[in-house]
Amino acid sequence: MTQTASNYGTVLFELGVKKEIVEKTKEIFSLTEELPKMLQSPIVSKDAKHRLIEDIFPEEIRNFLKVVSDHQEMDLMDDIFVAYKKTYDENHGILCAEMSYVMEPDAKQVEQMKAYLANKYGKQTVELSMVEDKSLIGGFVLRVGDKEEDYSMKGRLDRLEKRLTWR
Template identity: 40%
Template sequence: MKTNRDAWCSMSSIRYAKVLFDLGLSREETDRAERIVEETPEVVRVLHNPVVTKEEKHTVIDRIFDVRIRNFFKVVTDCGKADAIPEIFRAYHQYRDQMAGIVTAHLAYVVPPTQEQKAGMERFICRELHAAGVIWEMEERPDLIGGFRLLVNGREYDYSMQGRLKRLEQKLTRR
């Protein structure tokens, strides 16, 4: 199964994300800072540039970001991790969802599920993993032949024809 490389985060980014979460900032504050980073990638380049002095970087941070998040960016920049800021925000969202009991489910399908089927899968996921909610990542996969494959928290539920044929082949070749 193809993995989502965008979801992968380094351990240092995860640690910074936990610190960012522990700051107790509002969703608006973190979203505003993330939007600045996304819309102006030059900010990250300047903050990561070794030619720019520490004082100049701090001045840029003071001019651009809100008061409550400035020190976080200063520490990240001073530690030479400014290039990881987008990844830190990605890890922050994952950690925030985890703390809220929300899991991400990757659904690979041949035919898109109906709302009723999707609601049933969501109830199953919430019951099995004691989750409060589900964020869906949907992927159309004609190679599954039929059915679907669900991946949640490292657990795979394969109800595809491709998976069934593969299991049947394994049973027949073991004898």
Template identity: 30%
Template sequence: MSSIAAANRYAVALFDLAKEQNILDDISAELKVVKQVFQENDTLQKLLQHPKVSSDQKQQLIEESFTGLSVPMGNLLKLLLKKQRMDAITYIVDKFQELLEEERKVANAVVYTVKPLTSEEETMISTTFSKKLGKDTLHITNEIDPSIIGGMKIQIGDTIFDGSVKGQLNRLERELVPGKR
């Protein structure tokens, strides 16, 4: 079984438990800290995967590295350690955040423009596209991309709304030039 598939199952189980106990925000915050620790400390990951480090030593290392965690988070880390799946923690965090955003009807968008968006433009885009997607909130990250010439391109998850001049020119070229489809 792949690490990603296992990570998805762990994330869903943790999400369901956190939702049931009404501690979604707490678990989300703890997960972000745990992910940051693993990303910033390569040695920790190597020690937890090293075959010459005993299970008891690994357990102690986890307990010392992550004091003050909630019971569900502590149990998750212990389970991941026991099942030798500590490498899946980043995927678990990402999937949990995805589930949390879905639960709260929140989406994230990257808006590519030639010049920075004003706050009014961000609000208009957020309002318009959140309604189209059936979301309550749309968080926008504005990326400057001079290659689009004008207009904007919006990426929300795997979906791209291309209203850029470059996109329009490319579509026009495909229609006019044979063999360009």
């Protein structure tokens, strides 16, 4: 993600645009490949782009989209949405984490994992996405941002192999 996209995402959050509006806008962009291309194109006039934005998007986000379009940076919209979500989550005490597993944990185990992560990172809410990964052999791997906690059999075997072959 570029610094420009990150800045736009932060500005979008600071403008007070609601999460639902941003998600709706993201959905509109995902419905067709042509829309972002038209809004990015130097061939399409600025007035035509503004009319298109007025016709399609929610009122709360129109001016923001016009500015992004005027600066020919519509190709950054996916990254802008990611940056907005990151800023939103940080400001609302939400931690996004991923858990890779072999056997799916039950609801109680998932809640315990969320409580562990919330306590460790000092967050109020944890959004835990679950990913099945049979290559782990057993156990699980937790990822939060660029940090990883590996409690898998594969990870243990890899660490053991490194210790044994280090000599």
